[in-house]
Amino acid sequence: DTGVSQNPRHKITKRGQNVTFRCDPISEHNRLYWYRQTLGQGPEFLTYFQNEAQLEKSRLLSDRFSAERPKGSFSTLEIQRTEQGDSAMYLCASSLPPDPEYFGPGTRLTVL
Amino acid sequence: DQQVKQNSPSLSVQEGRISILNCDYTNSMFDYFLWYKKYPAEGPTFLISISSIKDKNEDGRFTVFLNKSAKHLSLHIVPSQPGDSAVYFCAASAAGNTPLVFGKGTRLSVIA
Numbered sequence A: 001d002t003g004v005s006q007n008p009r010h011k012i013t014k015r016g017q018n019v020t021f022r023c024d025p026i027s028e029h030n031r032l033y034w035y036r037q038t039l040g041q042g043p044e045f046l047t048y049f050q051n052e053a054q055l056e057k058s059r060l061l062s063d064r065f066s067a068e069r070p071k072g073s074f075s076t077l078e079i080q081r082t083e084q085g086d087s088a089m090y091l092c093a094s095s096l097p098p099d100p101e102y103f104g105p106g107t108r109l110t111v112l
Numbered sequence B: 001d002q003q004v005k006q007n008s009p010s011l012s013v014q015e016g017r018i019s020i021l022n023c024d025y026t027n028s029m030f031d032y033f034l035w036y037k038k039y040p041a042e043g044p045t046f047l048i049s050i051s052s053i054k055d056k057n058e059d060g061r062f063t064v065f066l067n068k069s070a071k072h073l074s075l076h077i078v079p080s081q082p083g084d085s086a087v088y089f090c091a092a093s094a095a096g097n098t099p100l101v102f103g104k105g106t107r108l109s110v111i112a
Helices: none
Strands: A005-007 A010-013 A019-024 A031-037 A044-050 A053-057 A065-068 A075-079 A088-095 A107-111 B010-014 B019-025 B030-038 B045-051 B056-059 B062-067 B072-077 B086-094 B106-111
Touching: A005 A088, A010 A019, A019 A088, A019 A107, A031 A075, A044 A065, A075 A088, B010 B019, B019 B030, B019 B086, B019 B106, B030 B062, B045 B056, B045 B062, B045 B072, B072 B086
Parallel strands: A010 A107, B010 B106
Antiparallel strands: A005 A019, A019 A075, A031 A044, A031 A088, A044 A053, A065 A075, A088 A107, B019 B072, B030 B045, B030 B086, B056 B062, B062 B072, B086 B106
């Protein structure tokens, strides 16, 4: 297994455009998490799934953000009508409790 | 309000000496603590964890100490190596399976 993968690694977009990121977790992991990290901060939790069920969403996740994990495998995170404040590193992690979360390399979003 | 605090943004240590990274938390419901290491342009990499039923956990050069009464944990790296230079994040969760809450990180520089 090659670990958690995320695509794309970098995304530059203009304000107001929609973007979608993909995360492929470690294959036997039933939990999948999305975090956001900005400069000088630690990762901040956005949402997580157990299999295909979205169990928790942070208040950081505004209505413009939506995440899915349709078959309990890969997940997508979509941001609609991007704003400059959305510029950040978006991190995906997966786990099989009680083991720890393992992170992917992240998608760096720049909104111009 | 930061529930997990890493009060030292940076630390420099000579190669071969001990590195001690500190972390404080405020939420008494936290019972599982982890340390992650992050290189630039990569996702966080899991290093070591400790549950609240223990006060010490060792893995090779890495030891984590937990002082529940003080709500404090520390990561010791002995001996420090130049490859240890990275940003170290402390993270915590409640009931072991809730999403992680991260500190802001400490940048460790190990000088040869």
